[in-house]
Amino acid sequence: MKKAYIFLAEGFEEMEAVTPLDLLRRVGVDTKFVSVSGQKTVTGAHGITYAADVLFEENDFTGADALILPGGMPGTLNLQKHKGLTELLTDAHGKGSLVCAICAAPMVLGGLGLLQGRTATIYPGMEEHLTGATPSAERVCADGNVVTSRGPATAIPFGLKIVELLLGKETADGLAEDVVYTV
Secondary structure, three states: OOEEEEEEOOOOOHHHHHHHHHHHHHOOOEEEEEEOOOOOEEEOOOOOEEEOOEEHHHOOOOOOOEEEEOOOOOHHHHHHHOHHHHHHHHHHHHHOOEEEEEOOOHHHHHHOOOOOOOEEOOOOOOHHHOOOOEEOOOOEEEEOOEEEEOOHHHHHHHHHHHHHHHHOHHHHHHHHHHOOOOO
């Protein structure tokens, strides 16, 4: 079974976390919310509080197929400050696991040098944070094992792209049909 982890920090963008979680679980990917705040409950940028499945410090990420960063402010800045997470992202990227970020969160990947030589996207106006990448205005960019997306309204195509890369286009297309998503 494939494994994915979505990292929650205080001030995350709720749609960008919940949508990929829902889509991945619908197709049988073992997906968990991981709190990097030191407590199981994490409050998003719009005041909605979620319960994480696990705390970062208590989880073993061995065998992770995808690591996913929702954006939002100050959530992205809080993710960027978490040393354990940044080390995990760098290690996973080097091992070929999917490293995925949406909205402002691609700035975390850019800051770590993980976008070097890739095409990537980010929330409009933040392109300078795509260090080393060729910026794109596409809703979702998948380049090698890096997936980036632009913002809350792109959470469904972002989640579907992750499903496609983990389980194949046929599974992603079937899921899109099931949730009545059309381009």
